[in-house]
Amino acid sequence: MTIAQAQNSGVADAAQVLLNTIRRPVIMVDPDGFISFANADAEDFFRSSAAMLARNTLSKLIPFGSPLLTLVDQVRERRAPVNEYRVDVSSPRLGIEKMVDLYVAPVPEFPGSVVVMFQERSMADKIDRQMTHRGAARSVTGLAAMLAHEIKNPLSGIRGAAQLLEQSASDEDRALTRLITDETDRIVALVDRMEVFSDERPIDRYPVNIHVVLDHVKAIARNGFANKIKIFEDYDPSLPPVYANRDQLIQVFLNLVKNAAEAVGSDPLGEIVLSTAFRPGIRMSVPGTQERVSLPLEFCVHDNGPGVSEDILPILFDPFITTKPNGSGLGLALVAKIVGEHGGIVECETTPRGTTFRVLMPAWKELPTDPGADSEGNRP
Template identity: 45%
Template structure:
């Protein structure tokens, strides 16, 4: 049998096998586009032959433009990706690399990614050898991991707050009352000490009150929310107070549907994030905060009380042009009592993380030395309601 006849026989066998499994080749593009991670196919020369939707988002470039590119045009000279491609071609094996610093020069960004590359099975209808390359952003994996850790942390705080409220607040009220009685008859020197006692007991009570927000096990009331109205409300508060020195820039997608949420809690989240950004920009010339909303398909998560994966396509990002958060603090920013802010208590972002988790959403810090950037991914209205049901 000739090579051509063998090839036809092989293809016929594959076609029969696909039919037996119920596979329809016309569905292949839809299947590939459903993959949440960027996936592209290149030729032996590095010419891009196929990209899925996630790849367009990853490179912030449409498929028609990407398909005219060679992979070497999209990466830095000497990129680890090029060495990985060479290794796969030479050894003809699948190669996985983990936590690669992948630079995209056109966007001036560096992403931490896992890369999986493998040769595709040759096909008689396609010339030459082709390779599939998949990128798995570590930022996404770290984001999911941080949400799990922050939820565990808030549970610990909940238990602690209940104990503190009962065991400490009651004696504190007695101490404060006694200090007030002593202050009424004390001389000027002693009165300053009784005032100090009152001030410190008030401070401890306020701290416990803040911690009690974590222990409130009641489910908040949810309603249909237009997030843009809440952003404008908080922006107005900031512009007339703590954010007078900041210019706000909005990039809204007005076509975005509403989300399901608790209005007061979401305002608290926005207020915390924007206030933190304004405080970080106090000594920065041309201080600017950019607020963006967009639709980003791809990410799906398993959430409690829900069998199916929950899609989180509604993206809200808050970005400033300060110096960013010290990299040493980034892994712990959602932990309670961890802060690098002078006078900070380290409860603001921990509370933000709890509220976001209660909304079946996730929050991620993706900033660098050019500024802090927080990204929140929400489910849409109908999926939010399903998750709570």
């Protein structure tokens, strides 16, 4: 079946409509380098109609020496998809500043053809934001240590004095002494939560089945704060174990699912989707070294609530940022801290139709040089 025959078929018409609904530029490059297909967003991206694009090779539309040309050749040769992040395709035709993420994959139905999807938001920017979240969490670490010493001790004295006053106070004044006691207890509880940030002990990590963790979190949610919300699963059963601490992962996803439940609220159509997937090609640099860590495991918590305000999105993982009347703003900051200490990143994507929290984590790899570990990497 040739490309021309496919384009004349009803299936191709349906595919054209479907691809035009994707809000990302998508093109198909034939074996000779010509653009044989472009969706509506690709026409906007290249500032040309699909008919005009079909008369040009990809090399004429992007800067000379662009990594995209090399990626297309690699994918065509290896017949395997590739992700590449923060690729500069700036040119007078596309605009002075054009930085994109790329997904390049072969098209088995058309040998030699390659599909390219552009995304004008780079993973590098997400990682930069993640570094900021970690810095904010470290700031809370110092603050928590100070609060524990400078605030909790005086609060104990205030609470004790209030209890002594309560014994000889009138009924009207006793209500005030109880208010003092309750408020000091609330402040102590807040300081106790912040002390989690000052825990700098090394994490005990081992291979963990993420689906067991998510099932545990789902069971807690269904029997508590999300007992009236539908929770769905979209798991990839072939995922390798994640290299992590099970208890801390439970804490991460419990916070994310609780946030999702609060976003959905009492909406009878509200739902939460827990999903897992393998995303090869996502790598990040480790600061201070030449090492690049692979983050192929993707775990998502999606809700169909009203979404997060654009104003708060850039600082969502900072401490004390919350939209809840009685919230402390430490839940997502703790999520960022734990995920960062595991070598992963966490990001949030939101629209008026819902919010997705995406956690990218490293997979566990057996270390054959460890003579004390068993076949699964566990030590006695």
